[in-house]
Amino acid sequence: MKVGTAHAKGLRLLAHHDLAGSGDGMQVMREGDALYVGHSGTSRMGTSILDVADPPRPRLVDQWPAPDNTHTHKVQVAGGLLLVNHERFPYRPAGPLGPHSAGLAVYDLTDPLAPEQIAFWESGGKGVHRIVWEGGRYAHMSAVPDGFTDRIWVVVDLADPARPVEAGRWWWPGQWEAGGERPGWPAGRRYAAHHALISGDVAYLGFDDANLVVLDVSDMAAPKLLGRCEWGGGATHTCLPLPGRDLLVVSDEQQRDGPRAPERRIHLVDIADPAEPLYRGVLPHPEGPYDDLPMRFGPHCLHENRQGSYRSERLIFATYFNAGVRVYDLQDPGDPREVAHWVSEIPAGQRAPQANDLFVDTDGLIWVTDRTHGGLFVLEPEPALAALMEEARA
Numbered sequence: 258m259k260v261g262t263a264h265a266k267g268l269r270l271l272a273h274h275d276l277a278g279s280g281d282g283m284q285v286m287r288e289g290d291a292l293y294v295g296h297s298g299t300s301r302m303g304t305s306i307l308d309v310a311d312p313p314r315p316r317l318v319d320q321w322p323a324p325d326n327t328h329t330h331k332v333q334v335a336g337g338l339l340l341v342n343h344e345r346f347p348y349r350p351a352g353p354l355g356p357h358s359a360g361l362a363v364y365d366l367t368d369p370l371a372p373e374q375i376a377f378w379e380s381g382g383k384g385v386h387r388i389v390w391e392g393g394r395y396a397h398m399s400a401v402p403d404g405f406t407d408r409i410w411v412v413v414d415l416a417d418p419a420r421p422v423e424a425g426r427w428w429w430p431g432q433w434e435a436g437g438e439r440p441g442w443p444a445g446r447r448y449a450a451h452h453a454l455i456s457g458d459v460a461y462l463g464f465d466d467a468n469l470v471v472l473d474v475s476d477m478a479a480p481k482l483l484g485r486c487e488w489g490g491g492a493t494h495t496c497l498p499l500p501g502r503d504l505l506v507v508s509d510e511q512q513r514d515g516p517r518a519p520e521r522r523i524h525l526v527d528i529a530d531p532a533e534p535l536y537r538g539v540l541p542h543p544e545g546p547y548d549d550l551p552m553r554f555g556p557h558c559l560h561e562n563r564q565g566s567y568r569s570e571r572l573i574f575a576t577y578f579n580a581g582v583r584v585y586d587l588q589d590p591g592d593p594r595e596v597a598h599w600v601s602e603i604p605a606g607q608r609a610p611q612a613n614d615l616f617v618d619t620d621g622l623i624w625v626t627d628r629t630h631g632g633l634f635v636l637e638p639e640p641a642l643a644a645l646m647e648e649a650r651a
Contacts (some may be wrong), residue, residue: 260604260631264545267597267642268582271622272635274315276305280604282626282633283330284387284558287618288565291369293339297613297628298328298346308370312622312635318370326357327384335565336392338418339364339372344384359384361398363418378413378421387452390415391564395424395477397460399450402426404435407449410462412477427472427480429464442467451494451510454561459483459531461496461505468493469507471531486526486534491519495559499570501651503529504537504590506573511555515579517548521555523575525590540573540593543580551608552629553578558614560623562651567617571649572596574617579609582625582636586645597642604631621646 258275276282276294279302283295290310296302303323308316323329328346332339343358360380364372383401386408390396394416399408409428413421429448431440442448446466453462458475471484494510505526511518525537547554560566560574573585581600587593601610604627611628618624621643623636638646 258605258630258632260627260634261602263600263602263610264581265599267584267639268599268623268636269639270599270601270634271637272313272315273632274307274317275632276302277317277320279305279320280627280630280632282613282628282631284332284614285616285624285626285633286332286334287616287624288334288366289369291334291366292624292633293332293334294626294633295330295332295341296323296328297330298323299629303329304332304341306370306372307633315633315635324358326354327359329362331385331387333388333390333396334366335390337366338415339366340388340390340396342385342388342398344386357384361385361388361396361413361421363415363421365418375419376421378423380411385411389452389454396421397453397455397477399452405432406434406440407432407447408451410450410453410460410472410480412480425476425478425480427482429467429470447491454495454497456498456500459498461498461528463493463496463507465493466491469496469505469526469534471528471534484530484532484534486536488524488536490521490524492521494557495561497559497561497573498528499587501570502587502590503527504570504587505534506540506559506587508556508559508575510557511553511578514552515548515550515554518554523556523559523573523585525587525593537590540585541595543577543583543595543598545580547577547580550579552611554580557612560615560617565619567619567621567646568651569646569649570651572646574615574623576612576615576625578611578613578628581610581612582615582623584642586649596645597638599625599636601627601631601634604629606630
């Protein structure tokens with residue numbers, strides 16, 4: 258199944274891969290000539306590994322099925338290691354499930370195209386949802402350990418990758434049910450950690466309906482609440498710091514199908530004082546009939562400026578589900594502009610595109626997954642955008 262372009266400005270399709278029919282792509286990450294794709298779980302595939310030495314012709318090398326009642330939809334690569342989450346699946350089962358795997362798998366990448374598992378950290382509970390790790394000693398993640406009602410923030414020490422151990426955790430008071438805590442937030446709202454991106458000694462954590470939580474992580478073993486910012490939207494997902502500009506870019510994930518689901522946006526927050534973040538406004542919503550289309554319409558993931566990728570404090574790359582990929586220019590934060598976009602054709606077997614996650618590599622190529630059946634897309638910037646990306650490179 259080949260899927261082409263429905264609409265684009267500034268970006269063109271370089272390649273497509275259907276991931277051998279397991280097209281439910283989730284997190285995607287490139288390291289050198291290897292590309293790692295986590296799968297959302299509906300296909301029951303877990304992780305795909307591709308050789309992308311020739312980007313116009315990605316080659317599938319291996320696929321690992323997910324364990325029973327589990328999905329392994331997130332990947333992180335750095336320092337010669339691959340980290341993969343294990344979490345109960347489905348998220349909200351209609352009935353009882355059998356045993357599932359819960360925790361973090363650690364793989365050695367001596368051969369990047371043939372990872373070898375060297376450890377597994379057991380989280381207990383429902384398992385690990387999302388990981389952030391760029392090498393070094395600590396990986397941090399959201400997880401639901403035993404005794405907690407929903408996802409909390411957990412730090413795992415990888416000083417010895419073959420023996421990972423928990424180093425610290427932070428949760429919103431009311432989440433620790435086994436400790437006698439009870440929710441103190443408004444009924445009908447969800448307070449749950451998604452993941453945090455770190456700048457210096459500060460972690461910027463998306464906390465669902467609580468929006469932004471800022472943590473002091475000068476001591477990873479004892480994170481402390483430093484600040485908060487609320488704007489009333491829900492499902493806060495990614496909080497991307499632009500430290501040289503005292504800005505935070507925040508996506509609220511669209512979690513409901515349309516047409517006309519509750520609106521979700523990408524926000525700007527002033528973090529000149531991390532203890533007192535100030536809300537600045539929103540990035541432009543895509544123009545077009547997307548709100549009238551089926552399936553999800555709204556933000557999901559941002560390219561996270563991680564080490565070993567394309568990095569910019571001016572250009573923001575986002576997936577927008579049925580509105581594809583969106584690129585924003587923050588040269589003037591008071592007047593953010595969309596400068597490029599790309600939307601795929603509707604993949605076979607679904608009602609709309611569902612651009613899910615993306616990774617921008619150091620060459621400026623954009624690797625994009627579709628959530629449902631569409632698989633993997635490779636995009637390249639057209640000349641004007643390529644020039645802007647070079648100008649805006651950090």
